[in-house]
Amino acid sequence: MSFLGGAECSTAGNPLTQFTKHVQDDKSLQRDRLVGMGPGGLQEGMRSRAMMGGQDQMMDEFMQQPGQLPAAAAPQPFAMEQLRRELDQFQTASPRTGSPGWAAEFDPGEQARMEAAFNGPKGAMMNNGPGFTPAEFARFQQQSRVGMPRTASPATSTASPMMAGYQRPMGMGSYMGTMGMGGLGMMRPVYNQMGVQQQQQQQQPGEATVQDKGKGRMVELDDENWEAQFAEMETAGNQTLDDEAEAAIEAELNDLDRSVPSGAEQGVDAFENVWQRAQAETTTNRKLVEDDGFEVQDSMHVGDLEEWDGFDTLNTRFRDPQLGDYLFEEDNVFRAVSNPFEEGVKIMREGGNLSLAALAFEAAVQKDPQHVQAWTMLGAAQAQNEKELPAIRALEQALKIDPNNLDALMGLAVSYTNEGYDSTAYRTLERWLSVKYPTIIDPKNITPDSNLGFTDRQILHDRVIDLFIQAAQLSPSGEHMDPDVQVGLGVLFYCAEEYDKAVDCFSAALASTESGTVNQKEQLHLLWNRLGATLANSGRSEEAIEAYEQALNINPNFVRARYNLGVSCINIGCYPEAAQHLLGALAMHRVVEQEGRERAREIVGGADGLDDEQLERMLHISQNQSTNLYDTLRRVFTAMPTATGAQIVARTLRDLGVTVIFGLVGIPVVEIAEEAINLGIRFIAFRNEQACSYAASVYGYITGQPGVCLVVGGPGVLHALAGIGNASANNFPLLVLAGSAETTGVTKGAFQEMDAISLLTPHTKLAVRASSLNFIQGAVENAYRTCWYGRPGPTFVDLPADIIQGKTSSGFRLPQPQDTAVPPPPKASGDPALVAKAAELLKSARAPLLVVGKGAAYARAETIIRDLVEQTQIPFLPTPMGKGILPDSHPLNASSARSAALKHADVVLVLGARLNWILHFGEAPKWDPKAKIIQVDLCAEEIGRNAGRAELGIIGDINLVVGQLFTALSTWRYTPSQSQFPRLLAASAEKNEAKAQKAALTPTPANAPLTYQRAFHIIKTTLNTVSPQEDGGIVYVSEGANTMDISRSVFPLSHPRQRLDAGTYATMGVGMGYVIAAHEAYNTAVAPASVGATQQKKIVALEGDSAFGFSAMEIETMARYRIPALIFVINNSGIYHGDTATEAAWRVLQDQTAANDTISSENDDQTQKLGLRSTSLLYETRYEQLATMCGGNGYFVRSEEELEKATREGFLSDRPTIVNVIVEPGVGKKIAFAWQGAEKDQAKL
DSSP, X not given: OGGGSGGGOSTTTOHHHHHHHHHTSOTHHHHHOOOEEOGGGOEEOOOOGGGOOOOOHHHHHHHHSSOOOOOOSSOOTTOHHHHHHHHHHHTTOOOOSSOGGGGGGGSTTHHHHHHHHHOOOOOOOTTSSOOOOHHHHGGGXXXXXXXXXXXXXXXXXXXXXXXXXXXXOTTSSOOSSOOOOSSOOOOOOOOOOHHHHHHHHTSOTTEEEEEETTEEEEEEOOSSSHHHHHHHHHHHTHHHHHHHHHHHHHHHHHHHHHHSOOTTOTTSOHHHHHHHHHHHHHHHHHHHHHSSOOOOXXXXXXXXXXXXXXXXXXXGGGSOOOOOSOOXXXXXXXXXXXXXXXXXXXXXXXXXXXXXXXXXXXXXXXXXXXXXXXXXXXXHHHHHTTOHHHHHHHHHHHHHHOTTOHHHHHHHHHHHHHTTOHHHHHHHHHHHHHHHOTTTSOGGGSOOSOOOOHHHHHHHHHHHHHHHHHHHHHSOSGGGSOHHHHHHHHHHHHHTTOHHHHHHHHHHHHHOOSOOSTTSGGGHXXXXXXXXXXXXXXXXXXXXXXXXXXXXXXXXXOHHHHHXXXXXXXXXXXXXXXXXXXXXXXXXXXXXXXXXXXXXHHHTTOOTTOOHHHHHHHHOOOSSOOOHHHHHHHHHHHHSOOOBHHHHHHHHHHHTTOOEEEEEOOTTTHHHHHHHXXXXXXXXXXXXXXXXXXXXXXXXXXXXXXXXXXXXXXXXXXXXXXXXXXXXXHTOOEEEEEEEOOGGGXXXXXXXXXXXXXXXXXXXXXXXXXXXXXXXXXXXXXHHHHHHSSSOOEEEEEEEHHHHHOBOOTTOOOOOHHHHOOOOOOOOOOOHHHHHHHHHHHHHOXXXXXXXXXXXXXXXOHHHHHHHHHHHOOOEEEOGGGTTSSOTTOTTBOGGGHHHHHHHOSEEEEESOOSSGGGGGGOTTTSOTTOEEEEEESOGGGTTOTTOOGGGOEESOHHHHHHXXXXXXXXXXXXGGGOSHHHHHHHHHHHHHHHHHHHHHSXXXXXXXXXXXXXXXXXXXXHHHHSOGGGTOEEEEEESHHHHHHHHHHSOOSSTTOEEOSTTTTOTTOHHHHHHHHHHHHHSTTOOGGGOOOSOOEEEEEEEHHHHHHSTTHHHHHHHTTOOOEEEEEEOSBSSSOSOSSHHHHHHHHHHHHTTOOOOOTTSOGGGOOSOOTTBOOTTOOTTHHXXXXXXXXXXXXXXXXXXXXXXXXXXXSSOEEEEEEBOOOTTOEEEOGGGTOOTTEEEO
């Protein structure tokens, strides 16, 4: 086996390696010109109908155009319906990676079997040594059908997914197929030696394999006589091969036919169908290699071999083509023309229809068979029209008439190269050189026309290159060099895969100013195309595209350049663009088709009796068909990326600008989450849908853009309904996406089946089900827009499992991101008349008041509102989440005199707040019943609600309306000299602040629990030392009855949207979700610019122990995503209040409940009720251990010193921290809302 290694181990110099290189290639690519790269670099044919995917809108539009050519027995240039059917058949097929036809090549011992099968008698070679000849390959070759018109074979080989292999790595011996060069369209097949070497290494030295009735047996070779034994084995199986060849191939084809399911078996699952085809082809191909062999007989029917299309050009590179005579069109309109040759030349010169030009030249040679120029031009027209084989036939005929015709010789050399007849191409170039430069090579000394083996072919190649280099050296350097020599040399370098040298040669030909055949004006487009194909094969697709564009600028109807341009687009992964170019090439035919009809009418002299059917028949091309465009287009549509429903959802969200999704996944929505993560969208996975829906809703409030929540169907939707209700009540923009049962399982009791649309329609602005893959993008985009525009709120998209997991047809493309992105909601100014009226009311007011709600914070109206307050000096009252729009420290802030402000104001401007329970509906006794309330709101339905007056309401964006008011009040300022209102506010504020200050500053007695006010004071003062309040470095989250109510006035804010609480819905359990949302909005790299965060913010949560329990497990979520939140759990061991002052007393109540001893008489002291109450919680639960359990920090705090230390350390920590603060239980206090005017001993909510 020494001839596999050593100095001659290269593919060029090694016969066996040359042989194995070619038997490992799927030669269907020689004809189809396009190939993918599979694992290990092996080629894969792409003819499988099972791979064919659907086509996109371009294909649909193209096929809907009128004027299709009539059907005929032979394939038609525009038989697009056939392509459509094939693509449709393939839509549902499962993709396969790797062609099963290659299975036998990796079988251990295969190398030895192939050697034995192809060994033959030694013959005289150019190097007088043993070699391999084309005859030795004929045993594996089926009857040649070269030149016979046909469509792509239905052989079941496939390509790697997504056509990934079209990008040929640098240094590989090939590309993705033969890219026609219109001369030199040679995209070379990939040659892979790895498999051969691996097989060879498994065979022991001194052994050889011979064939014995289809079975391989090992024969021991002795050291002395191994050559003779080897020679004997070479001829041992020849007779058997000859005798059994026809029977063997017929049996194998019959086996294949029987093993592959027919198209009529519609019930068979698509995957099973593909799998059975793969098994059938693998089995058949393995038999082909293992059996004794076969020899094709002339009598074999061609149609039976259609499944073996890949083998019909197996050895074309080493033998001369046998194409036969040129096939003329039976009806040719140009037969009626007196000088069809001139007509053809005119068409070519004007860049017209190449098929029409070919018909003209056909008529010319039929009139004068010795018209050598007509034959040459016919060959050129067919080659440019992507019809290489007819071109070869025509050019060969030209050489029969004039063997020294330089144009025909050069054209033939290029066409031979395109079709893989390399040896013949070399001899043709040598012959061309002998004619033009007889001083370099005497025509008598050219290589004879005989079949060559591997080694001889390489020797011939080197010889011809040397001769051409000598010819090039005869010409001056630079722009005066012979362009024809440069093109010939470029072809030779191309064949040797020395693409850089070939590029230099073609570039030199283009730069040459000398007159030559190849650089004539009418030939320049061919030269640019050759340069482009060479650049493409060298992996320089972008440069290749520029070269093809140059060719098309010269000749817009140059089909081959358009075809090559499409292939280069494939190579760089631009499949839609590739399809456009290929469809454009087909459209060229269509555009000039009508021109051809009109020209035909002129040719026949405007005969009135010629109907359309006769004209079509005279123009019809039936003999010289090319399927390259269709085959390639079919593969492009197959290779165009498909998308699953999950991918469409994720890509749509990305294109809408979504950067974070809050969710809890399961089947089937996990696929959406995974695709989103792959696209760079942050996915925050929660432990409960309730918390994640809260997070998504408040994220929309903080950022001013919709928050997105992803949950499973059924129970997941029910849990997320809490967040939907919260978003609806608070007017937060929220988009909820949820999975659901398969559409085919509805009403059958499918997995998590629930009619979510009917359930959520009353609670959302829009609830829609994506009924198809095509509807996903529109549904998601519309829901996103709807939740954001107008009054913000929740929307819902239901995504059935089969839609999420379904796949689109080939070539699916989402709209460009700029077309999908939804711009911010449009803004409207207020009615100028109403603005003027409101301004006059404010000017006339004795006690004006501004109420600023969270709607103003959402609208980012803080700047203009601050300007209005500073200019007018009107007192303002923020709602709980409206705090920070103006600093709490502002002297006009009436928060400490809230009740007095509402009761005595006579004109109230309400900005971004609703007259709901938080503002006592605007009604007495909390409000002055005579007060004039001016509402500013986006939503007309809110105007005039409760105590509001419709005639005073202003519909519009707060920023714009306040700006209008600012202008209208620019010369006015509130002067309270004659009003008691400011003094009332000041007195009330002083009283309330003194009371609060006393509670905050009173030290905690020894052995006594902390009070709420004292605990909050210590937390506030400690936080101020590490993050000054005016810097805005802290976002507060607060929930729980007493905790939220008391902390609201203790922790002042100077910046908007930095206090989040239970809100309009008074929703308990929002805290942990809000913490996570605030961190994502302020502290991550994907935080929206609309947040305006200039520094990292610490998220501090003040949680009642009851409220904390709703979503306490989200501590693990924070730990997982490294969210260093500082969480204070204010623990009074109960809801609103605790039960006892000591643990012992609480255990008694627990025992009573356990014994069901809780019956109390009406006369019993109500303060001594038996058992645990409905508001009871476990006594002093150790909540801090949740943090330590997850790797965070936990502090159990009873004293002021412990609280201060825990606060400071927790703030500086980079881990989640829980500070469990034990406070007074508030035993015996009554439950009431503080804003309702609670009596002395009532607990606050």
